[in-house]
Amino acid sequence: MQPNIVRIAHGVFYVTDLERSRRFYVDLLGLNVLHETGGALYLRANEDREWTLKLELAPEAGVKHLAYRVGTPADLDALAELLDSQGLPHRWETEVDRPRLLRFQDPHGVPVAFYAESVKHRWLLQDYHLHRGAGLQRIDHINVMTPDVEGVMRWYMDHLGFRLSEYTEDEHGRVWAAWIQRRGSVHDLALTNGAGPRLHHFAYWMPDMQSIIRTCDILAGARMPDHIERGPGRHGVSNAFFLYIRDPDGHRIELYTSDYVTVDPDFEPIRWSLDDPRRQTLWGARTPRSWFEEGSLLEAFGGGWVTPQEGELRGLPVHVI
């Protein structure tokens, strides 16, 4: 049986100064602390019933793993069988609230974890008196840079049942970026061409555009405008209103709202031409070079960092500052 993947579920970031990260994520952005252990913060946004971002103190910044939720424990077992059949090493771990986590490195080098069961916590969505800062609402998606977008896309679609929403193609039919989903939104996982694998960004859904603009005001008020990297603006791809910010260690966070649903069985993926600047920003604003070139290192399954590899597709898309 093919494992039923439900949605993107959490990320574990290594950070080098936990108090500095707490100020950024909790005091300014308004994420809620669900658990605090020695050297780690477990955070969630206002709609999240479980923790969605763990910040772990470490000597170097990077990403430990990215996790997805599956439907049932049987789906986890089916996934383990799939990994066995493909000769992919894996192991079982536990995390706070998550007793059974299946950890491995996908065939393209991304450290991932899958789990079926998690402790549920009090829902904060309608506890408006507790909402603070920018008011992040829920985890939305991740974006991974890879030199083999088509290969990664095919693995997740063929073996884990991901569906294609949108893609960027050049005149030779080569895929430079892909947005794939399980949840019925535009994407749980975006893949963009670049030296990798690295994490490009980790995204939270926002309740409205105003809360995204307010994030800019909050960062400006805190004398941290240099943490705003790109936007706010409107993407062509996904139609989302967006803002990209960088945390104190350089991890990129996207604040995102106003995309569309993809649940109809006859949904047809949207194709974008690589040289169409409207896919990046519908309004025509240029994208800073750092956005294309920088990303967070990923931890290898056996320790150390995954070494980013360059692929055959080189060069920056149009409309770069």
Ligand SMILES: [Fe+2]
């Ligand atoms: Fe994104």
